Amino acid sequence: xxxxxxxxxxxxxxxQAMGSWLVAPMKFFTFLGSEEFFLVVLPLVYWCxxxxxxxxxGVIVLFTGGINDIxxxxxxGPRPYWVSTQVKALAAETSFGVPSGHAxxxxxxxxxxxxQIKRRWAxxxxxxxxxxxxxxRLYLAVHFPHDVLLGWAIGAFVLWGFLRWxxxxxxxxxxxxxxQQIGLAFALSMIMLVIGSLAFGTLRGWVLPAEWxxxxxxxxxNTPPAPVTLESxxxxxxxxxxxxxxxxxxxxxxxxxxxxxxxxxxxxxVPGLLGVLILYIGLRIISPSGNAFIPYFLRYxxxxxxxxxxxxxxxxxxxxxxxxxx
Numbered sequence: 253x254x255x256x257x258x259x260x261x262x263x264x265x266x267x268q269a270m271g272s273w274l275v276a277p278m279k280f281f282t283f284l285g286s287e288e289f290f291l292v293v294l295p296l297v298y299w300c301x302x303x304x305x306x307x308x309x310g311v312i313v314l315f316t317g318g319i320n321d322i323x324x325x326x327x328x329g330p331r332p333y334w335v336s337t338q339v340k341a342l343a344a345e346t347s348f349g350v351p352s353g354h355a356x357x358x359x360x361x362x363x364x365x366x367x368q369i370k371r372r373w374a375x376x377x378x379x380x381x382x383x384x385x386x387x388x389r390l391y392l393a394v395h396f397p398h399d400v401l402l403g404w405a406i407g408a409f410v411l412w413g414f415l416r417w418x419x420x421x422x423x424x425x426x427x428x429x430x431x432q433q434i435g436l437a438f439a440l441s442m443i444m445l446v447i448g449s450l451a452f453g454t455l456r457g458w459v460l461p462a463e464w465x466x467x468x469x470x471x472x473x474n475t476p477p478a479p480v481t482l483e484s485x486x487x488x489x490x491x492x493x494x495x496x497x498x499x500x501x502x503x504x505x506x507x508x509x510x511x512x513x514x515x516x517x518x519x520x521x522v523p524g525l526l527g528v529l530i531l532y533i534g535l536r537i538i539s540p541s542g543n544a545f546i547p548y549f550l551r552y553x554x555x556x557x558x559x560x561x562x563x564x565x566x567x568x569x570x571x572x573x574x575x576x577x578x
Contacts, residue, residue, distance in 0.1 A: 253329075260396035261336045267391050268340055275342055278388040282343065285354035285385045290361075291528060295562050299524050299570070300517040303510045305368040307563065308418065310495055312360040314559075316410045318444045318488035320356045320403070324348040325451035328479065332393045333471045334464035341471035343392040348479040352395045352403035355386040359407025360414070367415055382407075430504045437496035441489040448485035455480050481543055483551065490552040494559020501564050506578030508567040516575045523573075524566040531558045 283289055290313055298306025329350035333341035347353075359382050366378035386404060389395040395403075425433055460477055468477050502508050510517065535554040540547045570576035 256398055257330075257332075257335055257396060260398065261332060261338060263397055264332055264339045264390055264393050267387075268342075268393070274391060278391045279343070281381070281384040281388040282354060282392060284381060285358040285361075290357075291532065292525070295524055295528060295566070296521060298562065299510060299520045299566060301510055302368070303508050303567075305365070306510070307495070307499060308368065308414070309361055309364050310562070311492065312364050312410065312414050313357055314488050314492040314495070315414075316360040316407055317353065317357050318448070318485060318492065319406065319410065320351060320353045321484040321488060322444075322448045322451050323351055323406070324353070324479070325448065325455060325485075327351070328455060328458070329396075329399065330461075330464050331468075331477070332396055334468050334477060337467055337470055339393040341393050341468070343394050344468075344471075344475045345394050346475050346478045347481075347484065349395055350399045350402060351406055352386065352389055352399040354389050355382070355395075355400045355403030356407040356410075358382045358385040359404055360411050363408070363411040364414065367411075425500075426503075430500055433500035434497045437493050437500065440496070441493035444489040444492070445482075445485060448482055448489070452480070452482050452485075482548060486548050486551050487555050490555035491559035494556035494561075495563040496559075497556075498560040498562070498564030502567055505568075508571075509577060512576055520566070520570050520575050523569060524562075527561050527566055527569075528558060531561060 294306060294310045294313065296306075297309060324347055327350045328348045331345055331349045332339050334349075362378035362381050366374040382404070386395075386400040389400055390397060425436060428436065458480065460479070465477060531554060535550075535557070539550045539554060567576060571578060
């Protein structure tokens with residue numbers, strides 16, 4: 253692997269030599285693949301633009317994100333600035349590096365958006381954004397080229413699967429009772445957690461190389477590596493369960509549509525986002541952290557509630573406020 257790492261380091265050094273003027277645009281493209289971006293934009297699409305598109309994008313982001321978390325634990329590869337002081341650490345990450353989550357999730361998100369828009373220009377925009385997000389991760393020295401390439405490949409495969417099977421699976425699920433639909437959502441969530449736990453278990457006794465930690469600290473990182481954790485897997489599994497369970501519940505009450513006047517669409521976003529922030533920030537303050545059952549359980553509950561609020565709680569409130577119809 254050291255040969256591959258060295259080739260990657262050489263490429264990143266060449267990329268960073270293009271100049272510091274690229275820092276701002278590269279951080280912008282990285283933001284387009286971040287958790288903060290998803291938390292704001294995905295609810296916006298679901299609540300205010302197109303509920304079907306928003307749900308499809310949300311589910312593929314969470315599903316491929318869960319896969320990415322599991323693969324990171326399985327491969328447990330380093331970040332470039334963990335293994336070399338020759339690159340400039342222009343960003344910091346605590347998780348393992350391979351495959352790139354930004355590249356993988358961006359492929360699913362922007363690819364699904366283009367597929368729903370069904371216009372050639374949308375695909376060109378999606379390809380450009382996906383490519384630039386991957387390049388930004390290299391320039392910022394948080395990923396090797398093979399991390400990004402693998403992320404793109406896995407993301408494209410998951411996107412193909414969703415486009416191929418979504419309608420058939422959705423139709424099959426709709427024929428189930430509300431309880432069965434919620435049970436299936438919970439089972440999918442638990443399968444993701446079990447597989448993630450198995451990958452996590454293989455790292456029992458694994459010790460982060462001292463050189464990786466020293467290089468990361470020397471790079472000026474305020475967030476030292478702490479990659480052996482299930483937090484990201486728990487997050488993806490919990491939000492996925494909450495969103496699918498909420499979708500089943502709101503559909504049992506007549507469904508939800510994002511159609512309406514421009515004023516209604518805009519007015520939904522403030523109370524909806526406020527609910528997300530209360531659950532995301534408020535419950536985090538009172539929840540403990542750490543690699544133990546109680547912190548993981550409380551994290552699961554918090555993020556499941558966020559998913560439930562996005563897909564059902566906020567739409568129910570919009571209907572009660574006459575900002576949306578069934």
